[in-house]
Amino acid sequence: MTFTRIAALAATTALTATAVFAQEDRTGWPESFTVGTASQGGTFFVYGAGWANLVADELGLSGGAEVTGGPMQNMALVHTGEAAFGLTTMGPAAESYAGTNPIAPGLQMTNACAMFPMYQTPFSVTVLSSTGIEDIADIPAGARIGFGPAGSSSDTYFPLMLEALGVEFERRNGGWDDLGGQLQDGLLDVIAFAAGVPIPTVSQLEVQTDVNIIEFTEAEQATIMEQFPVSAFDIPADTYSTLTAPARSVAMWNFAIANCDLPESFVYAVTDVIMSDNERMVGIHSAATETLPEHWDKNTALMWHPGAARWFTENAGATIDPATIHGAM
CATH class of the missing domain: 3.40.190.10 (Periplasmic binding protein-like II)
Structure with missing residues (x-):
């Protein structure tokens, strides 16, 4: 399984993070992260590279995009932890959970968790x-x-x-x-x-x-x-x-995904950056007009990352079944 690393990774220091995130418990946070996207010339690549840079800038981390084969490969990369985050689609997500992802038939990729809704x-x-x-x-x-x-x-x-x-x-x-x-x-x-x-x-x-x-x-x-x-x-x-x-x-529908083992506070902060500033997301790609908190219920296949579930519960009035939150039951 190979993929090309995009050379230009956004990097700042933690001193540039917002006051809220500067006070956040950063225990276990990675110093850098990657987002699995798709091929260049597609929307996944533009969207994923854009939000990777936005998150890196806001949280004072080093982050960037990876060119990949798209949703199926991203499920595999995030499940194994080779990528912290990725972009996927509900159909491939359901197949990956069921163990019918063609990249690794029989492997149930249940360590990739839902983070936030993207667009259709x-x-x-x-x-x-x-x-x-x-x-x-x-x-x-x-x-x-x-x-x-x-x-x-x-x-x-x-x-x-x-x-x-x-x-x-x-x-x-x-x-x-x-x-x-x-x-x-x-x-x-x-x-x-x-x-x-x-x-x-x-x-x-x-x-x-x-x-x-x-x-x-x-x-x-x-x-x-x-x-x-x-x-x-x-x-x-x-x-x-x-x-x-x-x-x-x-x-x-497409969803951003996170490795389920990432710290709750980290994924909460990443979700907050994306979901709290739709104007900047639309500036990355116009498809982000659908990247809105009310679309949390479009997740029909994935377990929720506890950090993301907490954000949507606290900020979007989401009623997420605890049975669908990774590690909650």
């Missing part, structure tokens, strides 16, 4: 306008489709979704930036994205060339919702210059 991940399809593809039904048999990094949410669920819709394809994997380049070069016919919007790769593509962002029909959306752990979602028209109206989609 819409599933969307992007093609070059020159292909003439305007609907899912237009995708030709044998189309070369890029599904993102192996083991990512897109790679885990989108091939199955398209198969359920009768699409026949050749499966390709890679980082989002790389797949975007392949699409422009004619080496791919379609990219099937699962990422928070706006997706940096799509934004870059529509600056450089003409693209079509394909929405699902109502029937296609209903079929997918019947078979997969997703809900209805409309990609807002102002997300991309290409869109002239909201694009019908489906989405899955």
Whole structure:
């Protein structure tokens, strides 16, 4: 299991922390931390790198992001403690807890705990306008489709979704930036994205060339919702210059996760930094408009870290069942 360390880690001294955190009991706190994200060009990377730097700055620690394979690998990295924090999606989280994570089949990754809600991940399809593809039904048999990094949410669920819709394809994997380049070069016919919007790769593509962002029909959306752990979602028209109206989609919630063995006071402080300043989070990525305390109940798969559970109970009026808090029972 390998992943690339991002060189620039934010670092300050504890003297720069806020007065509240300066008085916090820091027993057992690490001097540095990493956040498992995904490939460059995707929303996980931008979002995760941003909040890692924000937390490092506010708490006076050294912290940064790791490029990874996405939600499945992040569950493994956080479970083993190779990364203190990570980003995941409810579907991969549930599979990891059940022991069906393809990275380590049979291993129940229950030492990765919920920390805070991030945003919904819409599933969307992007093609070059020159292909003439305007609907899912237009995708030709044998189309070369890029599904993102192996083991990512897109790679885990989108091939199955398209198969359920009768699409026949050749499966390709890679980082989002790389797949975007392949699409422009004619080496791919379609990219099937699962990422928070706006997706940096799509934004870059529509600056450089003409693209079509394909929405699902109502029937296609209903079929997918019947078979997969997703809900209805409309990609807002102002997300991309290409869109002239909201694009019908489906989405899955994402959560930040923490190694369950991290000190309660540390995870409480990290959660407080993120959840108490949504304006700064939105400045990192607009998907963070959904990074709000009231979405604590979107955790449907993970045990809560006790530090995070305490924050949401004290500050968001959350009623979290003690049976779902790691180590509470």
